[in-house]
Structures are given as structure tokens and as C-alpha cells.
Amino acid sequence: xxPHASFYFGPCIAGHxxxxxxxxxLAEGPHRGKSMQxxxxxxxxxxxxxxxxxxQFAASSPTGPAFEGAQLSCGQRATAGAIENVRIDRRTLxxxxxxxxxNLWSDERGFAESIDEIPITGVCGSGIIExxxxxxxxxxxxxxxxxxxxxxxxxxxxxxxxxxxxxLLYENGGTRLFITQNDVRAIxxxxxxxxxxxxxxxxxxxxxxxxxxxxxGAFGAHIDPIxxxxxxxxxxxxxxxxxxxxNAAGSGAVQVLLSQVKRIEMEDAVRQVVKIETATExxx
Numbered sequence: 339x340x341p342h343a344s345f346y347f348g349p350c351i352a353g354h355x356x357x358x359x360x361x362x363x364l365a366e367g368p369h370r371g372k373s374m375q376x377x378x379x380x381x382x383x384x385x386x387x388x389x390x391x392x393x394q395f396a397a398s399s400p401t402g403p404a405f406e407g408a409q410l411s412c413g414q415r416a417t418a419g420a421i422e423n424v425r426i427d428r429r430t431l432x433x434x435x436x437x438x439x440x441n442l443w444s445d446e447r448g449f450a451e452s453i454d455e456i457p458i459t460g461v462c463g464s465g466i467i468e469x470x471x472x473x474x475x476x477x478x479x480x481x482x483x484x485x486x487x488x489x490x491x492x493x494x495x496x497x498x499x500x501x502x503x504x505x506l507l508y509e510n511g512g513t514r515l516f517i518t519q520n521d522v523r524a525i526x527x528x529x530x531x532x533x534x535x536x537x538x539x540x541x542x543x544x545x546x547x548x549x550x551x552x553x554x555g556a557f558g559a560h561i562d563p564i565x566x567x568x569x570x571x572x573x574x575x576x577x578x579x580x581x582x583x584x585n586a587a588g589s590g591a592v593q594v595l596l597s598q599v600k601r602i603e604m605e606d607a608v609r610q611v612v613k614i615e616t617a618t619e620x621x622x
Contacts, residue, residue, distance in 0.1 A: 352613035354398035361590025399535030414460030431493035464560040554586040
């Protein structure tokens with residue numbers, strides 16, 4: 339019913355780094371900046387762009403779906419009933435959390451009433467990052483990712499799980515949500531893929547200092563930068579230099595649909611991008 343409509347297909351940079359990344363580059367403008375910007379769109383494949391107005395590099399890392407809650411014992415999409423923020427007491431190892439659909443922490447008055455019609459069903463991506471980081475900072479998870487069974491004598495939340503241990507995050511009636519050793523390993527693998535891709539780009543760029551990190555996409559929009567750095571998901575830098583930019587690809591798409599000038603800018607910009615193939619990089 340739109341006989342005069344036209345279509346515009348944005349340029350792809352290379353395999354697995356497509357037009358959505360081109361649009362994100364236009365929106366966030368690493369090619370316009372004086373200092374190095376690291377732009378990360380986290381998904382099942384993470385698209386990573388590093389650059390300034392003199393040079394730009396891009397790569398794709400196969401992070402898998404763990405950051406989106408898949409392949410985890412208690413993982414789920416970011417919908418009502420999902421735990422999205424977690425804090426763990428360093429002494430007692432007791433958790434408190436926030437759930438999508440309520441503005442209250444679980445230890446605040448009125449929390450139970452606020453989720454009367456929202457059963458707690460799992461942990462979404464941002465919640466997974468926070469609980470893993472909090473467990474690490476509380477000493478429940480060691481530096482190499484092992485849940486410390488020796489703490490079972492301190493907290494009943496550390497429970498035996500076959501030949502490993504798990505952490506009981508939430509229990510109510512028949513619902514029990516655990517962070518298992520396999521969950522930790524899945525996040526380690528996803529984080530390693532993303533961070534390896536980031537480090538490769540930084541190496542190819544001559545190891546510049548990066549103090550401008552932008553997290554794009556639905557997952558990136560909800561990551562707490564402090565926890566992302568705590569588990570090594572992103573390089574260390576001043577927290578003020580890390581920010582969520584939401585749907586950067588969508589913002590860029592709107593710009594190229596409305597402006598011929600922006601369309602030309604994007605097409606020119608992506609021609610300068612050097613694609614780093616993680617699949618053929620021995621160090622990846």
C-alpha cells in the first residue's frame with residue numbers, strides 16, 4: 339500500500355559485520371573522533387569497532403547466547419519476572435536483587451507485594467553479569483572461575499552439585515534459581531570470546547589507550563560498566579568513559595533514511611574500515 343516507497347540497503351563491512359554495524363558507526367562516529375573509541379554491540383555475535391578519524395578496525399566475536407540468558411540453568415530473556423540486578427553481602431553471602439517489573443530491591447518493604455502478579459522465573463543477561471561479578475568480588479568464585487565449596491560452612495547458599503558446587507540465588511516454594519559451575523563456565527567462554535576480539539583490535543591498532551567505550555544494543559544498554567570491568571568483559575578505563583548508547587544501529591538507520599548526506603558519510607566511512615578475521619587469527 340506504499341507504491342512510492344523506496345528501499346535502501348546499507349553497506350556490509352565483511353562477513354558477520356554487516357549493515358547494522360555500518361549504521362552504528364554512523365550514529366556513534368568513531369571515524370569523526372580525535373581519540374580512540376571502542377564500540378561494542380553485544381549479541382550472539384558481538385560486533386566490535388575500534389577507531390578514530392585516522393583509522394578504524396572491526397571484528398566479530400562468536401560470544402554465543404549466554405549473555406542473553408540462553409544455555410544457563412536459570413537464564414531467561416529480559417522480561418517481567420527476570421532478576422536484573424544483584425548485590426551479595428561480603429560477610430554473610432546473602433543476596434538481594436531487583437526484578438524487572440518492580441522498582442524495589444528484594445530486601446525493601448513492599449517488595450513481595452510489588453511482585454504479587456510477577457513470578458520470579460529466572461535471571462536475564464544484565465543480572466547474570468552482576469551476580470557472577472558479585473560472587474567473584476565476595477570470594478565465592480575464584481579468579482579462575484571455580485565456585486568455592488569450602489564456603490559451604492559459612493553459608494547454606496553454597497550447595498553441593500554433583501562434583502562441583504552451586505550458589506542458591508533465590509528460593510520460593512518450588513522455584514529455586516541456582517548459579518551453577520556450568521553457568522560460570524558459559525559466561526567465561528562468552529566473555530573470553532568478546533575480550534579476545536577486543537584485544538586483537540587493540541593490538542592491530544598499535545595498542546593505543548582506550549578511554550571511550552560505548553556499549554550498544556539491548557544487552558549493552560543494561561550492563562553496569564563497573565561489573566563489566568570487574569569480570570574483564572571490557573578493558574579497564576575510567577568508569578565515566580564507559581556508556582550505554584542503546585540501539586545505535588537503529589539510530590544510524592534513521593539517519594540514512596532521512597539524509598542523503600548521512601548516507602554518503604556512512605558509505606565512505608565503512609570503506610576505510612579494516613576487518614580483522616578472528617576465525618583465522620591464531621591468537622584468537
